[in-house]
Amino acid sequence: MQIxxxxxxxxxxxxxxxxxxxxxxxxxxxxxxxxxxxxxxxPARFAWSALGSWRHQGRRTRSKLDEIKEKAEQLxxxxxxxxxxxxxxxxxxxxxxxxxxxxxxG
Numbered sequence: 288m289q290i291x292x293x294x295x296x297x298x299x300x301x302x303x304x305x306x307x308x309x310x311x312x313x314x315x316x317x318x319x320x321x322x323x324x325x326x327x328x329x330p331a332r333f334a335w336s337a338l339g340s341w342r343h344q345g346r347r348t349r350s351k352l353d354e355i356k357e358k359a360e361q362l363x364x365x366x367x368x369x370x371x372x373x374x375x376x377x378x379x380x381x382x383x384x385x386x387x388x389x390x391x392x393g
Contacts, residue, residue, distance in 0.1 A: 288325045290315070296330050 293313075294301045307313045308323065313332055315323040326332075373387075 288327060288329060290323045290325070293325050293329055 288296075290301055290304050294304045297304070304313065308315050313325065313329055315325045315329075318324050375387075
């Protein structure tokens with residue numbers, strides 16, 4: 288089976304099939320004319336190989352989303368900290384009684 292047939296059968300572009308071939312997921316041999324020739328079971332093997340790759344991408348994406356959520360939570364905590372201090376300080380009284388200055392001193 289040639290690459291165009293396999294791509295059409297799986298509903299993919301030829302470049303996608305070439306990508307999976309380069310990854311070693313769907314091996315092909317070369318004809319004497321240099322064309323890629325896939326085995327008859329390539330469509331089924333291609334489906335399983337692609338599924339494994341998609342799962343891997345899904346895990347990577349999920350991991351990246353978790354990192355983004357964690358960073359967003361850290362930024363939200365940083366945003367809330369000054370608001371809390373501003374609610375404690377009314378701008379009256381001695382500087383030594385100011386919770387903002389106390390928090391900055393450590």
